[in-house]
Amino acid sequence: MTDAALSSSAPRAGMARTAWLALALLALAVFGLALGASVGSTGFDSVLRARHDAVAWQIVWDIRLPRTLGAWLAGALLGLAGAVAQGLFRNPLADPFLLGSASGAALAVALAFAVMAAGGANGAALAQMASPWLARLGLTGVAFVGALGGVLLALVLAQGVQQTLRLLLAGVVVGYVLGAVRDLVQLAEPDILQAMQGFTLGVTGFVGWSAVGLMAAVLAPLMLTAWALARVLDGLSLGESTAHSLGLPLAPMRALLIGVLALGTGTAVAQTGLIGFVGLVAPHLVRAMAPSTHGPLVLLSALAGGLLLMAADVAARVVIAPQELPVGVLTAVLGGMYLLWLMHQRSR
Secondary structure, three states, X not given: OOHHHHHHHHHHHHHHHHHHHHHHHHHHHHHHHHHHHHOOOOXXXXXXXXXXXXXXXXXXXXXXXXXXXXXXHHHHHHHHHHHHHHHHOOOOOOOHHHHOHHHHHHHHHHHHHHHHOOOHHHHHHHHHHHHHHHHHHHHHHHHHHHHHHHHHHHHHHOOOOOOHHHHHHHHHHHHHHHHHHHHHHHHHOHHHHHHHHHHHHOOOOOOOHHHHHHHHHHHHHHHHHHXXXXXXHHHHHOOHXXXXXXXXXXXXXXXXXXXXXXXXXXXXXXXHOOOOOHHHHHHHHHHHHOOOOHHHHHHHHHHHHHHHHHHHHHHHHHOOOOOOOOHHXXXXXXXXXXXXXXXXXXXX
């Protein structure tokens, strides 16, 4: 076989591997959705009785299905944001929470809980003034606003998006500072500790059809935007000077990528709380199975992230059934074990 034939067959083999991986991830997602609809505290028989029992149908349709589908959508948002973050910062250890979105969301939720739990005359007056806004936004809206606020603060400290390293350091600083402020809020109002625990550990049990619709409506345009900007990520992976030499308008495109990262992360965190390692691990898994450019990578990372969080959600219901583990704890354990195994393999 000639060199030209070899060089042309290699991209075709890569595209075929990418297509097969996408089909496999979609098929596993459909299987996981069916499995998630069958797993719960009332057992598998709820699915069998759903046709003839209104209560069983309500359990399957109103609780299990939106929860499982919502876990997939939240994982897809985190996987997509993780692939964008790692390409934008040229760092395989970058994750979606790097720009302060997680700490901003957690601080906003802690402040909302503190206002609702405020006591005394001044506290009651503050709660009365803030209650209309809290009722209008809800905890989901509060978390989303906090996540975007954390990212905007990082952008202000970094003085824009021109310097990637400065933006990275600003995100780390914002994360630590807002995390410390959240701890102070919790110390000042210890009654909110239990409520905050569910948010910081990550929960999918409260996801309903409205949250599913919202996450799906956000995921679709973000996926298209990330796909359209994949050439920028490919250029940045070769270095900023190379990206400039290709004639890419880096400043506006980098701002769009940060918007994708912030909006995807903020939407997922607002619905499910702080679920770590999904956005970090999903791109690594995809690169290991089907190395590709950033166009297919962002799409495959979204599919892999959705499958990972869906599988973790189902496992969280099974491990200590009929009780449940916080899904964020499970993703942290499994993700940490995978990264340790990956480090061991590379060291060998």
